[in-house]
Amino acid sequence: MERLECLVKKLKKNEHHITIIIALILTGLILLLSNASAIDVFVNPVHSPNxxxxxxxxxxxxxxxxxxxxxxxxxxxxxxxxxxxxxxxxxxxxxxxxxxxxxxxxxxxxxxxxxxxxxxxxxxxxxxxxxxxxxxxxxxxxxxxxxxxxxxxxxxxxxxxxxxxxxxxxxxxxxxxxxxxxxxxxxxxxxxxxxxxxxxxxxxxxxxxxxxxxxxxxxxxxxxxxxxxxxxxxxxxxxxxxxxxxxxxxxxxxxxxxxxxxxxxxxxxxxxxxxxxxxxxxxxxxxxxxxxxxxxxxxxxxxxxxxxxxxxxxxxxxxxxxxxxxxxxxxxxxxxxxxxxxxxxxxxLDIMEVLPCSDGDIIPVKEYANLRVIVGSPTEVVVLQKGDVSVASASGDYITFFGLVPYNYTILVSSHEEHINLRSDQIVELHISRADHRMIIATMMISVVMVVGLLAIWKIMRE
Ligand SMILES: [Zn+2]
Missing domain, CATH: 3.40.720.10 (Alkaline Phosphatase, subunit A)
Structure with a gap:
């Protein structure tokens, strides 16, 4: 009981510091999560049914x-x-x-x-x-x-x-x-x-x-x-x-x-x-x-x-x-x-999901095709046509490009190139070892801020 009262006193004394540290940690978490969220890119308008x-x-x-x-x-x-x-x-x-x-x-x-x-x-x-x-x-x-x-x-x-x-x-x-x-x-x-x-x-x-x-x-x-x-x-x-x-x-x-x-x-x-x-x-x-x-x-x-x-x-x-x-x-x-x-x-229906037990394929009946690119860590993904013409790009680790014209494309992630023949919706998973450097540095910096924040709180509580 005494220890608990003592801890409450310490926390009250350092209220100002703790507020700042918690704010930093939350910002770090939001930044990390925002990089990891699903991103939808509409390359052309799509007419999804109801x-x-x-x-x-x-x-x-x-x-x-x-x-x-x-x-x-x-x-x-x-x-x-x-x-x-x-x-x-x-x-x-x-x-x-x-x-x-x-x-x-x-x-x-x-x-x-x-x-x-x-x-x-x-x-x-x-x-x-x-x-x-x-x-x-x-x-x-x-x-x-x-x-x-x-x-x-x-x-x-x-x-x-x-x-x-x-x-x-x-x-x-x-x-x-x-x-x-x-x-x-x-x-x-x-x-x-x-x-x-x-x-x-x-x-x-x-x-x-x-x-x-x-x-x-x-x-x-x-x-x-x-x-x-x-x-x-x-x-x-x-x-x-x-x-x-x-x-x-x-x-x-x-x-x-x-x-x-x-x-x-x-x-x-x-x-x-x-x-x-x-x-x-x-x-x-x-x-x-x-x-x-x-x-x-x-x-x-x-x-x-x-x-x-x-x-x-x-x-x-x-x-x-x-x-x-x-x-x-x-x-x-x-x-x-x-x-x-x-x-x-x-x-x-433009639902980009694979039926869990299906051994069937999508028959190319749609006017366009959607492409989902999943990469190991937040990275810039560029979709190229005819070798070098950029059709669309976005940064993230789970990106869906809607409304692509069925065609041959190259997916460019860092220096890795993946060639695909896009005739119907496709999900491409790439495990790129060398992700975008800027993203790696940003992620590392956010992680350092969070670790320092947590150490500071731990120190205050031990004092
Ligand atoms: Zn029957």
Whole structure:
């Protein structure tokens, strides 16, 4: 007790000195931290979207909708193709990736690959906090979903709110709603209204299948429009699965399968228009395709997961059509994988993060590319084009250059040169041993001031 009183007396006596020393230490800390913080440099203006709608058309193979492909059944007979207008015009105003392969052509693994960017993902992987939902949430997004298939428990747990068909039945759908407090109240109320699915009333046969999809598209359009109107500053990711194309393929054969795709094509335009008018990315995707086999009695049966179907191109090749304020108009050839979709979507949102388990690559669909340079200590980083023309520069140890024209660049750090071919967003980590001298001297001086300050306080307290 006596020692404590004595210490308080000493501190009071040296109050003036201690104040100065503490101020110096704090200044040193602020200087050190300011050098170590993230720096954003906008080389050109970027048009980052406010969010995204990811539409997964269950079982829609690109063989049946892309003009470049011809679908065949398992015996090699040529099959028909869907007669489309909206999906074609939507693809013409954005980027269409020609050949994207589903590594696991089945619904649950397909959705797991799509949302983790990992080609071997399953539902357990989705439960491991490594999905695109976990990443965007760190960037203040909310995640919502309308799903008729692919809505397994781990997928539902990733959403702030999800409308899903708990019965997985077009005959008797049972639309359920799971939500968390993180989803705005008025959005929950809107979703509750959409639990009532009146579109199916008096619809039978394949028309009922088309109406089933129409409900999911309508609910998604209503949610996206409502968010943009009533929560314009809240970024969001809306995942949609329409289930009837897949089911029509399984139960009715290829003609009705194509008929349901054509119905979806008619109903899809409103959702696309909402996205394009509201600065949102809109992606048309599928979890897997569909192959057809003719039985002995001449009836066609569709499938995708079992071995004889899974090995076909009709099952493996899935569409990827992406539109957005920062997305190019292009057709991209070359073979890509389903695991590339999640990294590509993050890039479209200008979120410079790597999905923890992803083995996918960013497909260059964006009009520009961002470059993050991470160096061991605060240093001047210069980005050069054509060998010696400086495009941008900044000092720091974690710098992101936004809006670079896709091109070959040289990153200059001290005397070290790193050559990169920047076609899509890239993160470059450099461990430069000889950092900028001025920075080293400044850091050393700040450290000396701090050490002297701490020694002075220690001395006062010991006296
Ligand atoms: Zn599926």
């Amino acid at each position: 969010g995204a709608v990811l539409l997964i058309v269950d079982g829609m193979g690109s063989s049946y909708i892309y003009p470049e492909f011809v679908p065949y059944d398992l015996d090699g007979n040529e099959l028909g193709k869907a007669n489309l207008s909206n999906i074609i015009s939507i693809s013409e105003s954005g980027t269409r990736v020609l050949d994207v392969r589903a590594p696991q052509p089945s619904t649950t693994p397909g959705h797991s690959v799509l949302t983790t960017g990992y080609s071997k993902a399953n539902e357990d992987t989705v439960g491991e906090m490594i999905t695109i939902f976990d990443v965007v949430r760190k960037h203040d997004y909310i995640c919502m979903a309308v799903m008729q298939k692919g809505d397994f428990e781990e997928m539902r747990a990733e959403q702030d709110a999800i409308l899903f068909d708990a019965s997985h039945s077009i005959r008797e759908p049972l639309i359920a709603l799971d939500y968390k407090l993180s989803c705005p109240n008025d959005v929950v109320e809107l979703m509750q209204e959409w639990q009532n699915n009146s579109l199916l009333e008096e619809k039978e046969g394949v028309e009922r299948y088309i109406a089933y999809n129409e409900w999911a598209i309508g609910a998604s359009d209503a949610i996206a429009s409502f968010m943009c109107e009533n929560h314009p500053d809240q970024k969001f990711l809306l995942t949609v699965n329409v289930g009837a194309v897949d089911l029509a393929g399984h139960y009715f054969g290829s003609e009705q399968y194509l008929y349901v795709i054509e119905g979806l094509d008619r109903d899809i335009y409103g959702l696309y228009k909402t996205c394009s008018e509201s600065n949102l990315i809109f992606i048309i995707k599928a979890d897997h395709g569909m192959a057809f086999d003719r039985t002995e009695i001449g009836r066609e049966v569709g499938g995708h997961a079992s071995e004889k179907y899974a090995k076909t191109l009709e099952t493996q090749r899935v569409p990827l059509i992406i539109n957005g304020p920062n997305i190019r108009k292009d057709i991209i050839s070359g073979i890509y994988g389903q695991e590339d979709v999640a990294p590509t979507l993050l890039s479209g």
